[in-house]
Amino acid sequence: MEKTDVGVLKPEAIQSKIFTIRGVQVMIDRDLAELYGVETKALNQAVKRNPERFPKHYCFQLTNLERDEVVTNCDHLSNLRFSYQMPYAFTEFGVSMLASVLRGETAAKISIQIIDSxxxxxxxxxxxxxxxxxxxxxxxxxxxxxxxxxRPIPIL
Incomplete structure (x- = not known):
């Protein structure tokens, strides 16, 4: 991940990980986990422990078709094709809420940068x-x- 200063990501590095799925801009759990410096499993467990903080318009699980489209469009997510677990997508609101469940100074700083993007x-x-x-x-x-x-030409 490209950084400008310690802990400051280049906006392009974040923006390249934002997709439009179901008509909303989202980020995939694996990309967020990388940015926050945690395992994807740990990020998703934090979300599952706090379901009241993540309604469907904050976070949703991708369908097979959506996952395949993301994998097709993003080489860095190619390993998702073989994952038995469907990835989660987080809207801007979900990213904001992640900072509160992951806690810590890094999570807060990264969330601000992602939301700015x-x-x-x-x-x-x-x-x-x-x-x-x-x-x-x-x-x-x-x-x-x-x-x-x-159009076919009609035969007379």
Whole structure:
């Protein structure tokens, strides 16, 4: 993990571990465990010991399909393909709550950096929403145009 100072992660190192699953930005338990410097099993046990702190909109377990998509898109998570345990995904709120159940100065500092990365990415998406909308419109028009050219010619 790339750090700028002792205990300070580069924003890009965190942002590269944030995915959109089920329409929300999340981080996978293994990536969070690495950032917090704990074992994935220990992180998940802390969550299971405190279920009242982790409702479904804070933390959820991936489906087989979601796991396969994450593995396909991220080489560093390739070992998840063979795991018998489905990984958990944590939203920004779940990451914040992790700091309270993991405790410690490191957990608090890392959580702040991760949440800042979530906010930064959300700000980027908001500020560029018009551009993304225009690209989506252009892509749809292109697909429609391509579809018209691929239609079979009726035989008379």
């Amino acid at each position: 979530f906010v930064s990415m959300r700000r980027f998406l908001y500020e560029n929403a018009a551009i993304f909308q225009r690209l989506d419109t252009l892509e749809r028009k292109q697909l429609e145009t391509d579809g018209k050219h691929l």
